[in-house]
Amino acid sequence: MELIPGLPNDLAFECLIRISFDQFPKASSVCRAWKAVIKQPEFLRRRKASGLTRPVIAICQSRFSLSRLDTVGFRLTLFDPVKRRWHDFPPIPEVVERMPVLCSVVGIGAELAVIGGCDPVTRRYLNSVFIYNFFSATWRRGADMPGEDRLFFGCAASEDGGTVVVAGGRSSTTTLALKSTLAYDVARDTWTTLSCGGLARDSSGKWIGGFTSNIGSCPPLMAEAWAALRGIQLAKALDLQQVILESDSKAIVDGITSNSLPNSLVHNLLATCRRELQGIRDWRIAWIPREQNATADALAKLAVSRPRGIHILPNPPTEIVPYLEYDCSSFFLWRYFAI
The missing domain is CATH 2.120.10.80 (Kelch-type beta propeller)
Known part of the structure; x- marks a missing residue:
């Protein structure tokens, strides 16, 4: 079906994306074809790409x-x-x-x-x-x-x-x-409701301290950013000056090290992470597979059943001990992947 009689549809599409935003309802009522085109995500994306959107x-x-x-x-x-x-x-x-x-x-x-x-x-x-x-x-x-x-x-x-x-x-x-x-x-x-958790261990894997945080509702990437920030703050509270920060979120690791994350909502949290890290003398951050982050994941699940907010754990909860012992056992976990 032709969008505009006598014009190719790609040219007609270019005409439609130039309609002023306050005329969208009228344009949508012209015919079913126009309504279908205007409702497509591509319609708004092309308007933005062509510089036709404007702030209101x-x-x-x-x-x-x-x-x-x-x-x-x-x-x-x-x-x-x-x-x-x-x-x-x-x-x-x-x-x-x-x-x-x-x-x-x-x-x-x-x-x-x-x-x-x-x-x-x-x-x-x-x-x-x-x-x-x-x-x-x-x-x-x-x-x-x-x-x-x-x-x-x-x-x-x-x-x-x-x-x-x-x-x-x-x-x-x-x-x-x-x-x-x-x-x-x-x-x-x-x-959606999410939570996060983390822990500090010495070089032998012994528990130093931990936390759970019932964040409430937020995007998954933001929960990962909160976990990184709370972990850094825990290290500072314990006065740890040589720290290896581990996360199973590559986006968060890259965002902290290279300031490469474009999402503005998470960007502010990562900027706070970088400021907090200035108070630690020697630190580095590393990505690890999720299989090696079992204790932190278990703490995050534990946080869901706790009141909203952060809870500092001087000692490991009973439910976490098996995960902690497994992490300290140095068993290897195989990960299958395709090249």
Whole structure:
């Protein structure tokens, strides 16, 4: 089927990617072929590669009545700094009259997420997630944030636009800041829970100290980065000045040694790792196969059943002793691979 009569489809595709973002819904309604093309991931990728995307600013702002001086509600607006135009988002169906206050707004590819906030009338903390799609100009309800309710949290999207990370904030049940991190996979509409663990051993394999950390929800690579950071901090707390840091994540090893990891969410954690390593006189980092990291993996699994946060272990837990003894036995583990 021809996208545009009389034009080759590749040329028609080049025409479609030049449509302004605020015209996507109208273009999608022209015909099924246009709608199918615009919804393809390749459509947005080609727009970016051709330099046709531009930054926009989403703002949750108050609405004022001309006859009253007090605020009568909130709305979500979009500002296009290139064309210097304001656009109103359609109201979120579930909260038409009560748009959440102090919610977080984050862009994720061709979509925008409104996360959390509090009810403007009852001031109750909300864990709701609403997703707006620029192609269809429609809202959908996402999976609620798990765990403790929170407000004033940090929120950012990964560079690939697939994951939204929520960090910190304040709970309605305590005045203390939350230290947990959550991650939302937009495509799968799921929040995932991960943990990490690690230990310090002397040259003979004897336990010096360890930790478990129930991180909460975050991408797997971020959990690996947290494990590296907590391990370095453990070494400093034990005043270890000659350290070999081992990880079964090659991406983390390369990211610490060569600053080569492009993911901005993990980049900040690895930058902290490098700063912390400055306090250790002699150190190096090495990649090891997962089979040689059994004790750390067992500690990570143990962390899932523990309260959120980090737990320092002066002595090895009973469940970990068999793994520790196995690691000290110096048995070789065969790994099969194809060349």
